[in-house]
Amino acid sequence: MTKVWIGTNWKMTKTISEGLAYTRELKKLAESITPNIELFIIPSFTSLLPIREELSGSRIKLGAQNMHWEDRGAYTGEISPRMLDEIGIDLIELGHSERRQYYNENDVDINKKVHAALKYGMRPLVCIGESIDQKNNGISKEVLAAQLKVCLKNVTTEQAQHVLIAYEPVWAIGERGIPAEADYVGEIHSFLRKNLVDLYGEKVGQEIPLLYGGSVRLDNFLNYIQQTNVNGLFVGRTAWNMETFSVLLNELDRKLKHEIGGFKC
Numbered sequence: 001m002t003k004v005w006i007g008t009n010w011k012m013t014k015t016i017s018e019g020l021a022y023t024r025e026l027k028k029l030a031e032s033i034t035p036n037i038e039l040f041i042i043p044s045f046t047s048l049l050p051i052r053e054e055l056s057g058s059r060i061k062l063g064a065q066n067m068h069w070e071d072r073g074a075y076t077g078e079i080s081p082r083m084l085d086e087i088g089i090d091l092i093e094l095g096h097s098e099r100r101q102y103y104n105e106n107d108v109d110i111n112k113k114v115h116a117a118l119k120y121g122m123r124p125l126v127c128i129g130e131s132i133d134q135k136n137n138g139i140s141k142e143v144l145a146a147q148l149k150v151c152l153k154n155v156t157t158e159q160a161q162h163v164l165i166a167y168e169p170v171w172a173i174g175e176r177g178i179p180a181e182a183d184y185v186g187e188i189h190s191f192l193r194k195n196l197v198d199l200y201g202e203k204v205g206q207e208i209p210l211l212y213g214g215s216v217r218l219d220n221f222l223n224y225i226q227q228t229n230v231n232g233l234f235v236g237r238t239a240w241n242m243e244t245f246s247v248l249l250n251e252l253d254r255k256l257k258h259e260i261g262g263f264k265c
C-alpha cells in the first residue's frame with residue numbers, strides 16, 4: 001500500500017505551550033493509526049526546537065514554514081537552512097500562497113530555497129496554486145505548469161525523489177476560501193502528474209507525492225483523497241484542533257484498514 005501524506009501547517013496560530021499540548025495528543029493518536037498515514041506538522045519557528053524534542057521517538061515528521069536560501073548573512077528576520085538543519089527538520093514548506101501574496105515570494109526564489117533544502121537533506125514541500133482570476137480566465141493549467149517548472153528548475157531526477165508537491169488553489173484557502181470540487185482537484189492532479197512524468201520520467205514522476213490543500217474539511221476530505229493522483233492532504237483549520245483532526249485521521253485510518261479493496265491505495 002502506498003503512503004497517504006497527511007499534514008498541517010499551523011500558520012501563525014500556536015504558542016509553544018499550545019503546540020506542545022497538541023503534539024502530545026497527536027503523538028498518542030499516531031500510535032493507534034496505520035503507519036501508512038505519513039503524518040507531519042509544520043509549527044511556527046519558535047516552537048520547532050521544543051516540538052522536535054517532544055517528537056523524539058515518534059514517527060511524526062516535523063516541518064518549517066519557510067526559510068532563506070543562503071546559509072548565513074545580513075538578512076534580518078530570516079532563518080537559514082543551516083539553522084533548521086541544526087534543529088533536525090524533516091521537511092520545509094515553500095511557496096505557500098500567503099508567502100507569495102504578503103511577502104512577494106516568487107517561483108525563482110522558491111527554486112533557490114528548494115535547492116537549499118535538498119542540499120541539507122530536507123524534503124521541500126512546494127506549494128503551487130492558481131488565483132481565482134487565473135482560473136476564471138481559463139489559464140489554471142498554464143499557471144500551474146509554469147510554477148512547477150520554475151520551482152523545480154535544475155532539480156535532478158535523483159533529487160526529485162525527495163520533493164513533495166502541494167496543490168493549493170488560492171481561492172480555496174482560508175476563511176474566505178471556496179472548497180474546490182473533488183472532480184476539479186482530480187483533473188488538476190492528473191495534469192500535474194503528467195507534468196512530473198514529463199520532467200522526471202515515468203518511475204520518479206509517478207512517485208512524487210501530490211498533496212491537496214485548501215478548505216479540507218470533515219465533510220469533503222474523503223472525496224479529495226479518493227481522487228486518482230491525490231497522495232495526501234495538506235490541512236489548515238480542520239487540523240489546528242485535535243478534536244476535528246482526530247476525527248479526520250481516525251476515519252481515514254478506518255478506510256485504509258477496511259476498504260483497501262475499493263480504495264485507490
Ligand SMILES: O=C[C@H](O)COP(=O)(O)O
Pocket residue numbers: 009096168172173174175177213214215216234235236237238
Ligand atoms: O496550508 C494549508 C492551507 O493553506 C489550507 O488552509 P485551510 O485548510 O485552512 O484552507
